[in-house]
Amino acid sequence: MSFQVTVQPSGRQFSCDAGESILTAAIRAGVGLPYGCKNGACSSCKGKLVAGQVEHGPHQERALSAHEQQLGYALFCVAKPQSDVTIEAREVAGVGEIPVRKLPVRVAKLDKVAEDVIVLSLQLPANDRLQYKAGQYVEFLLRDGKRRSYSMATAPHKDEPMSLHIRHLPGGLFTDQVFTTLKERDILRIEGPLGTFFLREDSDKPIVLLASGTGFAPIKAIVEQLEHAGSTRPVTLYWGGRRPQDLYMDALCQQWQRDLPNFKYVPVVSNAQPEDQWSGRSGFVHRAVMEDFPDLSGHQVYACGAPIVVESAQRDFSAQCGLPEDEFYADSFTSEADLAKAVSDSPAS
Structure with a gap:
């Protein structure tokens, strides 16, 4: 039926x-x-x-x-x-243009860029490319039908292995494997591209990019896509972490700020310790955006990271900064704990 x-x-x-x-x-x-x-x-x-x-x-x-x-x-x-x-429902143009595929990938490299973050580089089958839009994600197909979702951190035009940023969640079915037993040349299976969080290239509005933690991954792909397209749109990236070391590709962001004429980078740390000697912006990352952009009515915002960050930004940017609801694009990084909570929180129906 x-x-x-x-x-x-x-x-x-x-x-x-x-x-x-x-x-x-x-x-x-x-x-x-x-x-x-x-x-x-x-x-x-x-x-x-x-x-x-x-x-x-x-x-x-x-x-x-x-x-x-x-x-x-x-x-x-x-x-x-x-x-x-x-x-x-408001339909998202362009989603159906790219077929969702299942395919094997080979681990090309595991690069530990922070104590709890690995950049996992994946090689696709020879003479094959995964079509996707900057900002989208793939799902790893694991045993017992389980799946884990991670955003592509490389723009689709890049002629290099596709990279993902994996944060270690102790006890996690997939992240424990990545941090302990996974090695180069291992074979994994993925399905993608998925998601409706991707760069909208049919606008000339200034862009605010908001990332927390490994929510930086799809934001990185979006910046690379903007650079590749020769975009002249003003772009401001806010990247938040608890400690400075959580901003594991800070040097790359600083390089973008030097090289890209319309790009500004604002790192924000919420829980710096005296030994960090942090002298930059502090507090909640979305609040830093609001301090700098009290009027967002003429902007687009792309936000990715912890659910609390994304939800707070969506609520406050709209209510206090005049951001149009249809100009807020987001990808909330939900963990398996979040999904388990969905079961316990679900009202009877």
Whole structure:
């Protein structure tokens, strides 16, 4: 059995199998619904249920509250139709242009750039390139059907192994492997490209890039893409970490600031210790943006990193700095702990 999904205001339609989420069916059909985690831990795919019935799977309360459900909102990554449905969602242009593929990759290099961060470089099969947009991610296909998501840290035009930034989460199924047993020439399997967080190149608005921790990875790809395209748009990068050593590619960002005429870099540290001798900006990274840009009404913002950083930026930039809601693009890095919390937080339905 399958159900028909109609998207407003575009009028696009696609079929959704029984027991399948609206988002999964949309990705398969090449319909560009916005999304991030795909697991009910962020709210990127939230939209309005105009007609029909859905059943929600486990998700975090902060991603979709019971009150929002009563108002007719749905979280499409965990919403499974129980009838034909009509939804209201802002479609993302260009998502369906690139096919999602599964393919093997070989570990080319493991470079430990910080105590808890490894840059994992992957070599694709000979004479093959993975098409993607700067900012998107891939999923590693692990045993028992488990998956782990990581953003590409290299722009798609780069003629070099594709790199990902892996932060070690002790006890993590994949990160423990990366930091202990994974070695060069090992074979892994990935699926991608995925996600609707990518550079919009059809605008000339100034750009604010906001990263926390390894959320820097897709931001790096976006900067490389802007440089490759010869963009003249003003770009300001804010990168936040608890300690200075968390800004593990600070030298690269400083180099961009020297080499790129319209680029500015602002490192922000929230928990510097006396031995760090930190003399730069301190506090919450999104607050540094607000201090420098009290009016964001004419900007685009690309934010990536810890959920609390992304959510705070989205809320405060819109409410206090006048950023249009449709000019905030985000990728919230949700861990397995976040996804587990989605199950425990999920309201009964």
